[in-house]
Amino acid sequence: MLRVRCLRGGSRGAEAVHYIGSRLGKVLTGWVQRTFQSTQAATASQTTCAVAEDKPPAPAPTPEDCPVCSYNEWDPLEEVIVGRAENACVPPFSVEVKANTYEKYWGFYQKYGGQSFPREHVKKAIAEIEEMCNILKMEGVTVRRPEMINWSTKYKTPDFESTGMYAAMPRDILLVVGNEIIEAPMAWRARFFEYRAYRPIIKEYFRHGAKWTTAPKPTMANELYDQDYPIRTVEDRHKLAAQGKFVTTEFEPCFDAADFIRAGRDIFVQRSQVTNYMGIEWMRRHLAPEYRVHTISFKDPNPMHIDATFNIIGPGLVLSNPDRPCNEIDIFRKAGWTVIHPPLPLIPDDHPLWMSSKWLSMNVLMLDEKRVMVDANETPIQKLFENLGISTIKVNIRHANSLGGGFHCWTCDIRRRGTLKSYFD
Numbered sequence: 001m002l003r004v005r006c007l008r009g010g011s012r013g014a015e016a017v018h019y020i021g022s023r024l025g026k027v028l029t030g031w032v033q034r035t036f037q038s039t040q041a042a043t044a045s046q047t048t049c050a051v052a053e054d055k056p057p058a059p060a061p062t063p064e065d066c067p068v069c070s071y072n073e074w075d076p077l078e079e080v081i082v083g084r085a086e087n088a089c090v091p092p093f094s095v096e097v098k099a100n101t102y103e104k105y106w107g108f109y110q111k112y113g114g115q116s117f118p119r120e121h122v123k124k125a126i127a128e129i130e131e132m133c134n135i136l137k138m139e140g141v142t143v144r145r146p147e148m149i150n151w152s153t154k155y156k157t158p159d160f161e162s163t164g165m166y167a168a169m170p171r172d173i174l175l176v177v178g179n180e181i182i183e184a185p186m187a188w189r190a191r192f193f194e195y196r197a198y199r200p201i202i203k204e205y206f207r208h209g210a211k212w213t214t215a216p217k218p219t220m221a222n223e224l225y226d227q228d229y230p231i232r233t234v235e236d237r238h239k240l241a242a243q244g245k246f247v248t249t250e251f252e253p254c255f256d257a258a259d260f261i262r263a264g265r266d267i268f269v270q271r272s273q274v275t276n277y278m279g280i281e282w283m284r285r286h287l288a289p290e291y292r293v294h295t296i297s298f299k300d301p302n303p304m305h306i307d308a309t310f311n312i313i314g315p316g317l318v319l320s321n322p323d324r325p326c327n328e329i330d331i332f333r334k335a336g337w338t339v340i341h342p343p344l345p346l347i348p349d350d351h352p353l354w355m356s357s358k359w360l361s362m363n364v365l366m367l368d369e370k371r372v373m374v375d376a377n378e379t380p381i382q383k384l385f386e387n388l389g390i391s392t393i394k395v396n397i398r399h400a401n402s403l404g405g406g407f408h409c410w411t412c413d414i415r416r417r418g419t420l421k422s423y424f425d
Helices: 011-053 095-100 103-112 119-138 199-207 234-242 277-287 330-334 358-362 379-387
Strands: 077-082 142-144 154-156 161-163 174-177 180-183 211-214 260-263 266-269 292-295 310-314 317-320 338-340 365-368 371-375 391-395 411-416
Touching: 077 119, 077 365, 095 103, 119 142, 119 371, 119 391, 174 411, 180 199, 199 211, 260 310, 266 277, 277 292, 371 379, 379 391
Parallel strands: 077 142, 180 211, 266 292, 317 338, 371 391
Antiparallel strands: 077 411, 154 161, 174 180, 260 266, 310 317, 365 371
């Protein structure tokens, strides 16, 4: 080690400074040379590793070769992501959660927010979804699953803090349009980091030629929410919905992918508690001119996710919830579509539905135009499909329903065998 004492002026001081400078020069010169040689060696080593291990993403494939390709809700299903109930946590009881849940469950959220959903219930839901995956595989569908994550971990951004929720409903966060997979900028703070469970799969699709878009990530600052949103009763909800008032403001774009439903070149979306007009406009501009995004609305006191209200099940065929009539239904009738009102669901009143309504009975997944995955307990809607000439694949996911979704919600169809068409020209 070179030790330096404080030097005072005079000729001796000048000589000492000169001597120290020469010593430092030699030390630094040697250090620079060694560092440069070491850097060259490291670079060469990294280059060798990169050549051996890293491969650039594949060039854009043809639609037939792309792992991601889906234009509608009914073409033959070849690959799907199915969500996970593992580690599912109750979201904290924030203003946006309150606006999207029914008052009989508010005490549940206040007591258990940030904790696991009832473990025995989740255990049964996990088993049901595993069976659903097995049945999909037997029907010839490739099944992919998100990563398991500890959703109870607390996190903090400059604007809020929260715990997570789950990776149960890929339909909420992912929207496939053609060969593009779009990550939605969802509106619940408890879902801010939900995308992390899907990133390994999405990166794999991207490396094999799929397009990958992440919509602008919202800050979820307080300004995104009406902090004084006045809901106390179902009547309040009806009045606010009729006035076009929602808990999310137009502070920044937000949307859940499940508020969109596809029919070839035409995509339909609702303004809801989690999807605002800025989010809809972002999607409209992003997909234009190849796709047309239409905003439709319903007589719904609590709009959140379109697929238990309005579910397109085939070319010219749509299920429309009789309790939530579509205000723009003439668009479909004038185009020659058949509008079908599904029968009332059979799910019992005492079965917990913490984040959804009984109308999950119509939240079905089409495997193709002639096969549908439907709840094994819902015999009325099974008969409806059979009368339409559609074979029913019956699966029981009652406990999985409690976490907020039916078959359509629990899945995101990644590849369907078909081509882009227009059904409204």
